[in-house]
Amino acid sequence: xxxxxxxxxxxTAQEGEFITINCSYSVGISALHWLQQHPGGGIVSLFMLxxxxxxxxxxxxxxxxxxxxxxxxxxxxxPRDSAxxxxxxxxxQSSGDKLTFGTGTRLAVRP
Amino acid sequence: NAGVTQTPKFxxxxxxxxxxxxxxxxxxxxxxxxxxxxxxxxxKLIYYSVGAGITDKGEVPNGYNVSRSTxxxxxxxxxxxxxxxxxVYFCASSWGQASYNEQFFGPGxxxxxx
Numbered sequence: 620x621x622x623x624x625x626x627x628x629x630x631t632a633q634e635g636e637f638i639t640i641n642c643s644y645s646v647g648i649s650a651l652h653w654l655q656q657h658p659g660g661g662i663v664s665l666f667m668l669x670x671x672x673x674x675x676x677x678x679x680x681x682x683x684x685x686x687x688x689x690x691x692x693x694x695x696x697x698p699r700d701s702a703x704x705x706x707x708x709x710x711x712q713s714s715g716d717k718l719t720f721g722t723g724t725r726l727a728v729r730p
Numbered sequence: 731n732a733g734v735t736q737t738p739k740f741x742x743x744x745x746x747x748x749x750x751x752x753x754x755x756x757x758x759x760x761x762x763x764x765x766x767x768x769x770x771x772x773x774k775l776i777y778y779s780v781g782a783g784i785t786d787k788g789e790v791p792n793g794y795n796v797s798r799s800t801x802x803x804x805x806x807x808x809x810x811x812x813x814x815x816x817x818v819y820f821c822a823s824s825w826g827q828a829s830y831n832e833q834f835f836g837p838g839x840x841x842x843x844x
Contacts, residue, residue: 623772649829660840662820664832705772709828717788718828720772 621646621710625721632728638693640724642706649709651689652718653680656703665691665704696728731756736821736836743811743843751806751839753821761824762804763833764788764796766817773820779804811843 622645632638642651653665666673666680668689673680677696682689693700703725707718737752755762760781765773775788779798793815795807804823808815819839824831 652828652832660818660838662822662835662838664834667832669829707773717775717778718773718833720774722770722772 621648621708621719623706623708623719623721625704625706625724627724628722629725630727632696632726634697634728634730636696636728638696638700638726638728640691640693640704640706640726642689642691642721644687644706644708644719646710647684647687651682652707652709653689653691654705654707656705656723658702662705693726698728698730701726701728733757734821734823734834734836736819736839738839739837740840741842743808743841745811745813745843747811748807748809749811749841751808751819751821751841753804753806753836754802755804755821755823755834756802757823757825757834758801759823759825759834760801761826761828761831762798763822763824764794764804764806765820765822766790767820767838768817776806776819808841813843815841816843817841 624643626641650669652667656662677694679692703723705723706721734755763778764776774790777796779785785796821836822833824833
């Protein structure tokens with residue numbers, strides 16, 4: 620069973636700072652997902668990647684398959700980025716139908 | 731499109747009561763999932779379905795049942811509520827396998843069992 624660990628668990632930043640959230644997993648994967656959980660509880664998918672790097676607006680996600688590690692970067696952070704960021708992996712040793720989730724990184728961006 | 735909808739948003743149950751959490755999606759997705767989220771823990775898969783008439787257990791299925799009679803609906807049934815089932819429940823859907831498709835989540839149902 621894949622173990623997914625995120626760091627840090629909590630992060631406070633000042634508006635405008637560059638933010639990095641890390642995700643490590645223990646077993647080879649088919650894909651890695653980054654999700655955002657809003658303060659109200661809703662969850663949205665940000666990225667799905669299996670190699671390299673993806674960028675959407677101020678968000679950048681990278682993955683290193685050999686090191687079993689992914690990072691989510693937020694450039695020019697804003698208070699509206701305050702949320703819980705969740706990493707999830709699809710295990711290539713299983714059918715691929717299911718995700719294993721990390722416990723999340725709680726980000727607070729202060730104005 | 732409404733996406734994934736869940737009802738109710740909140741519910742308080744007494745021990746031993748039963749209830750059904752409703753989930754509907756209007757994106758014609760084949761795959762649907764039920765997760766629970768406990769404080770400080772990652773989302774855990776309860777049950778999932780890869781199409782109408784097909785369901786399978788996830789990581790934490792005990793105390794729950796599901797059915798998938800249509801593509802759109804995937805209700806989750808709690809038969810004898812226990813305090814351990816106090817949690818936030820999320821329904822999600824995707825077009826295909828998690829390895830190749832993003833999942834779309836409903837707004838969640840906060841359930842308290844007293």
